[in-house]
Amino acid sequence: MLTTVTAAAxxxxxLGNGHGADDSLSTARTEPRPSETTDLPSVVSPKFAVSIxxxxxxxxxxxxxxxxDGTEVTIAxxxxxxxxxxxxxxxxxxxxxxxxxxxxxxxxxVSCLSCHNERDYDTLRLADGSRVEFPDVMKxxxxxxxxxxxxxxxxxxxxxxxxxxxxxxPRTKNNCIDCHNxxxxxxxxxxxxxxxxxxxxxxxxxxx
Amino acid sequence: MIADDNSxxxxxxxxxxxxxxxxxxxxxxxxxxxxxxxxxxxxxAFGKAISPLWSIPENVSVDEFLQQxxxxxxxxxxxxxxxxxxxxxxxxxxxxVTISDPKPIPGVRFGYAINLSKCNGxxxxxxxxxxxxxxxxxxxxxxxxxxxxxxxSMDMEHGTTTYDHTVPQDxxxxxxxxxxxxENPPCVSACPIEATWQEDDGIVVVDYNWCIGCxxxxxxxxxxxxxxxxxxxxxxxxxxxxxxxxxxxxxxxxGVMEKCHFCLHRTREGRAPACLEACSTGARVFGxxxxxxxxxxxxxxxxxxxxxxEELGTQPNFFYFFDS
Amino acid sequence: xxxxxxxxxxxxxxxxxxRSYPRFLWWGLGEATNGGxxxxxxxxxxxxxxxxxxxxxxxxVAEGMIVTNMTDHVSWGLYIANFTxxxxxxxxxxxxxxxxxxxxxxxxxxxxxxGEAVAVAAIVMSTLSVVVDLGRPDRFWHLIPVIGRLNWPVxxxxxxxxxxxxxxxxxxxxxxxxxxxxxLGRKPNPRWYVxxxxxxxxxxxxxxxxxxxxxxxxxxRSFWNTALLGPRFLASAFVSGPAFIxxxxxxxxxxxxxxxxxxxxxxxxxxxxxxxxxxxxxLASEMxxxxxxxxxxxxxxxxxxxxSHGHYGLVPWIxxxxxxxxxxxxxxxxxxxxxxxxVRIAACVLCIVGIWIEKGMGLIIPGFxxxxxxxxxxxxxxxxxxxxxxxxxxxxxLLLTVLxxxxxxxxxxxxxxxxxxxxxx
Ligand code: SF4
Ligand code: SF4
Numbered sequence: 019m020l021t022t023v024t025a026a027a028x029x030x031x032x033l034g035n036g037h038g039a040d041d042s043l044s045t046a047r048t049e050p051r052p053s054e055t056t057d058l059p060s061v062v063s064p065k066f067a068v069s070i071x072x073x074x075x076x077x078x079x080x081x082x083x084x085x086x087d088g089t090e091v092t093i094a095x096x097x098x099x100x101x102x103x104x105x106x107x108x109x110x111x112x113x114x115x116x117x118x119x120x121x122x123x124x125x126x127x128v129s130c131l132s133c134h135n136e137r138d139y140d141t142l143r144l145a146d147g148s149r150v151e152f153p154d155v156m157k158x159x160x161x162x163x164x165x166x167x168x169x170x171x172x173x174x175x176x177x178x179x180x181x182x183x184x185x186x187x188p189r190t191k192n193n194c195i196d197c198h199n200x201x202x203x204x205x206x207x208x209x210x211x212x213x214x215x216x217x218x219x220x221x222x223x224x225x226x
Numbered sequence: 227m228i229a230d231d232n233s234x235x236x237x238x239x240x241x242x243x244x245x246x247x248x249x250x251x252x253x254x255x256x257x258x259x260x261x262x263x264x265x266x267x268x269x270x271a272f273g274k275a276i277s278p279l280w281s282i283p284e285n286v287s288v289d290e291f292l293q294q295x296x297x298x299x300x301x302x303x304x305x306x307x308x309x310x311x312x313x314x315x316x317x318x319x320x321x322x323v324t325i326s327d328p329k330p331i332p333g334v335r336f337g338y339a340i341n342l343s344k345c346n347g348x349x350x351x352x353x354x355x356x357x358x359x360x361x362x363x364x365x366x367x368x369x370x371x372x373x374x375x376x377x378x379s380m381d382m383e384h385g386t387t388t389y390d391h392t393v394p395q396d397x398x399x400x401x402x403x404x405x406x407x408x409e410n411p412p413c414v415s416a417c418p419i420e421a422t423w424q425e426d427d428g429i430v431v432v433d434y435n436w437c438i439g440c441x442x443x444x445x446x447x448x449x450x451x452x453x454x455x456x457x458x459x460x461x462x463x464x465x466x467x468x469x470x471x472x473x474x475x476x477x478x479x480x481g482v483m484e485k486c487h488f489c490l491h492r493t494r495e496g497r498a499p500a501c502l503e504a505c506s507t508g509a510r511v512f513g514x515x516x517x518x519x520x521x522x523x524x525x526x527x528x529x530x531x532x533x534x535x536e537e538l539g540t541q542p543n544f545f546y547f548f549d550s
Numbered sequence: 551x552x553x554x555x556x557x558x559x560x561x562x563x564x565x566x567x568x569r570s571y572p573r574f575l576w577w578g579l580g581e582a583t584n585g586g587x588x589x590x591x592x593x594x595x596x597x598x599x600x601x602x603x604x605x606x607x608x609x610x611v612a613e614g615m616i617v618t619n620m621t622d623h624v625s626w627g628l629y630i631a632n633f634t635x636x637x638x639x640x641x642x643x644x645x646x647x648x649x650x651x652x653x654x655x656x657x658x659x660x661x662x663x664x665g666e667a668v669a670v671a672a673i674v675m676s677t678l679s680v681v682v683d684l685g686r687p688d689r690f691w692h693l694i695p696v697i698g699r700l701n702w703p704v705x706x707x708x709x710x711x712x713x714x715x716x717x718x719x720x721x722x723x724x725x726x727x728x729x730x731x732x733x734l735g736r737k738p739n740p741r742w743y744v745x746x747x748x749x750x751x752x753x754x755x756x757x758x759x760x761x762x763x764x765x766x767x768x769x770x771r772s773f774w775n776t777a778l779l780g781p782r783f784l785a786s787a788f789v790s791g792p793a794f795i796x797x798x799x800x801x802x803x804x805x806x807x808x809x810x811x812x813x814x815x816x817x818x819x820x821x822x823x824x825x826x827x828x829x830x831x832x833l834a835s836e837m838x839x840x841x842x843x844x845x846x847x848x849x850x851x852x853x854x855x856x857x858s859h860g861h862y863g864l865v866p867w868i869x870x871x872x873x874x875x876x877x878x879x880x881x882x883x884x885x886x887x888x889x890x891x892x893v894r895i896a897a898c899v900l901c902i903v904g905i906w907i908e909k910g911m912g913l914i915i916p917g918f919x920x921x922x923x924x925x926x927x928x929x930x931x932x933x934x935x936x937x938x939x940x941x942x943x944x945x946x947x948l949l950l951t952v953l954x955x956x957x958x959x960x961x962x963x964x965x966x967x968x969x970x971x972x973x974x975x
Contacts, residue, residue, distance in 0.1 A: 192508070212366065214352055295699050387925055412769060
């Protein structure tokens with residue numbers, strides 16, 4: 019079964035991020051760092067923190083080459099994109115060359131540069147052109163997905179781990195891109211693996 | 227009763243005194259001897275017939291047999307009972323477990339809501355319930371059932387729980403059903419011996435050591451929320467969840483009723499229920515109905531929420547909603 | 551044989567020896583276990599079946615209810631079905647009392663006591679049916695008032711427990727008192743039994759009503775949740791009880807010569823005719839509402855009568871019941887049913903079997919199918935369930951035989967006993 023973890027992993031593999039959400043996820047679970055904590059305005063006087071998992075930085079792209087020790091060669095986005103002019107005609111995956119060719123893209127009518135910052139490819143951009151760091155990606159998502167963000171702030175989106183009662187313990191929450199691949203945000207299809215049977219009978223369990 | 231007047235030996239015997247009558251001092255005759263023999267034989271046969279029962283004293287100790295209702299146990303009694311149960315778990319399952327008895331948090335009333343627009347029917351909650359609550363592995367027991375329903379109908383008759391394909395299907399939505407922790411629980415009224423009751427935080431619990439297993443509550447529950455232990459649950463030692471509550475996930479004995487308890491051994495310590503943590507779509511919202519700013523209250527105020535079978539007057543503390 | 555017994559007891563025993571009630575019981579047990587070869591064969595077979603049942607039950611207790619075919623979907627099965635029928639039988643057994651005492655029909659009295667005996671045996675059977683249905687019979691004491699924790703008055707099941715036990719005590723008292731007095735040759739003092747008889751009449755109605763409330767009080771089970779259930783139960787009890795008694799009287803007449811004049815049996819037939827008609831009318835109107843309005847409310851009825859979603863488990867049962875009930879009713883309305891005829895016997899058997907199915911497999915089981923989440927899980931009783939149920943019936947018959955034997959003995963010895971004992975009064 020696919021879990022949030024694997025969903026997140028998929029989204030990052032596509033981006034070729036070697037140290038993305040997966041790492042920060044485990045850190046966040048064990049020792050939520052204050053720097054990663056977002057205080058949600060609606061939560062009343064929490065004694066413990068609500069930590070939201072964050073990607074640690076800009077993704078790195080897998081080149082497909084191997085180092086001498088057999089590890090993948092990954093490069094930062096800016097490695098290429100500082101020397102190439104941004105191409106506003108690139109709207110779908112088909113238009114892309116090289117590394118991005120395998121990316122699955124299905125995210126409404128936005129184009130690459132709606133979110134990726136053409137002035138600094140190691141960052142993202144909001145609709146008004148202001149710069150957003152990769153770890154703050156939720157700010158970017160929220161500008162279009164207001165209702166979801168609102169629900170998220172009130173625990174009605176995104177799930178949680180830890181304590182429902184913040185006076186007793188901390189809570190960890192998913193980041194948007196833990197569950198949604200930003201390039202194809204629809205939640206992935208899954209295969210249910212567990213079916214309670216109540217009790218065995220000789221005759222097969224009936225369906226209708 | 228077929229009389230046979232022609233059997234002359236019997237007839238003779240008939241005229242004899244009956245040894246059953248203590249006041250009449252009469253020597254026993256062939257008939258009474260036969261009767262005695264018959265009675266003895268009958269008793270012996272009865273003893274043999276019910277011999278499978280002799281295995282019970284091994285499983286049911288005198289202490290367990292005499293154990294009082296949960297509400298009548300003093301703290302001292304409880305300690306003894308918990309120790310006994312821990313020892314039994316060690317014995318039968320080889321697992322070191324701790325049995326606790328968390329009390330309702332004063333002023334808290336639990337509520338649970340599920341976003342049906344998000345739930346995709348993957349069943350992670352069912353599995354988490356099974357693991358968390360020491361359910362019988364043989365039948366993959368769980369307190370939750372997820373119904374696959376047709377879009378455009380709330381009629382459960384067109385739903386199924388046995389779907390087995392990639393989810394979500396485009397024309398379906400998915401509706402997990404578990405104990406609705408009714409405000410007005412028909413299961414509690416049904417129980418003849420108060421083996422199941424509603425706690426102050428709204429959770430309906432069962433005293434597994436008091437229930438006689440009549441299953442009247444199971445017939446009374448309109449949400450198929452109750453489960454009966456048709457046999458002793460099997461759980462591999464390494465899968466036993468050692469963090470156990472007396473009224474919640476401790477390993478249940480055979481022949482008693484059980485049900486979802488909102489993971490009270492977790493939630494009464496402030497933690498989220500296991501099914502909520504496991505939910506991979508974030509469809510589940512849990513919290514304190516009495517706290518105005520709680521997540522659950524935000525949902526109740528801002529979403530169009532409904533309850534199942536509202537017409538029955540059970541007043542569930544379990545809610546469903548769709549994103550509009 | 552009855553004459554022999556009479557001779558046995560009156561001829562050689564001084565009356566003083568049985569002046570106390572316990573002694574009377576001892577004597578009764580002795581008498582009731584006397585009989586010919588056929589009697590012993592009958593008792594032997596019943597004992598054997600009871601033992602098979604006891605063994606099956608013991609296994610069920612040791613291994614768990616997993617040996618039954620009940621599930622979390624169909625959580626009550628053959629046991630509770632049988633329980634429902636037996637309660638009806640118990641209630642019906644006392645229905646005879648109504649004409650006997652309300653109309654002061656002297657001729658009925660000989661049948662009344664048989665009815666009370668049937669009631670006693672049926673109550674024991676219903677209690678056993680509940681006990682075998684418990685997952686934890688070792689905790690039965692939790693149900694005992696004061697030392698247990700009875701959820702009274704909220705739980706209908708506690709009402710049933712109380713009412714059934716009360717009914718058992720009342721009937722034991724009436725039967726015991728009447729027999730004891732007759733045995734002593736005294737005229738029973740109405741002060742000591744007439745109030746109880748009236749109480750038992752009310753009680754008979756209440757045990758069956760309460761049992762119906764057990765089901766129809768459950769809002770989540772729409773198939774049961776109908777106000778007509780109680781009246782239907784009563785009507786069918788007015789059929790199964792008298793029909794059973796007619797059969798018992800027939801057997802008694804053949805085997806022991808104990809018989810009543812033909813008048814009372816005719817009264818019973820009249821009762822059955824009316825009650826059965828009412829029962830069928832109510833069944834029909836129930837079916838009308840269920841099928842005409844349709845919807846989820848009728849899902850169980852659709853499954854029961856016609857099957858649904860490819861499941862037809864109960865269809866043969868219910869149509870058998872309906873056929874038996876209809877044919878039985880027609881037979882009851884034939885003039886020859888008023889005589890001691892085969893028609894009468896056939897009618898009784900058909901109606902008893904018909905009602906057993908209608909109130910058991912046709913009422914309890916479909917209440918669970920489809921389940922409250924509209925899943926269809928079918929149910930057929932397992933071998934263990936059949937064994938246990940057969941054992942309960944055998945034990946009931948065993949008890950009934952002993953009681954009837956006692957009644958026959960006392961009644962036939964009454965005349966001679968009276969002459970001897972009366973002066974000692
Ligand atoms: S859902 Fe069922 S088990 Fe839960 S409280 Fe309501 S009636 Fe009781
Ligand atoms: S099965 Fe247990 S909890 Fe349910 S009604 Fe019977 S005794 Fe009460």
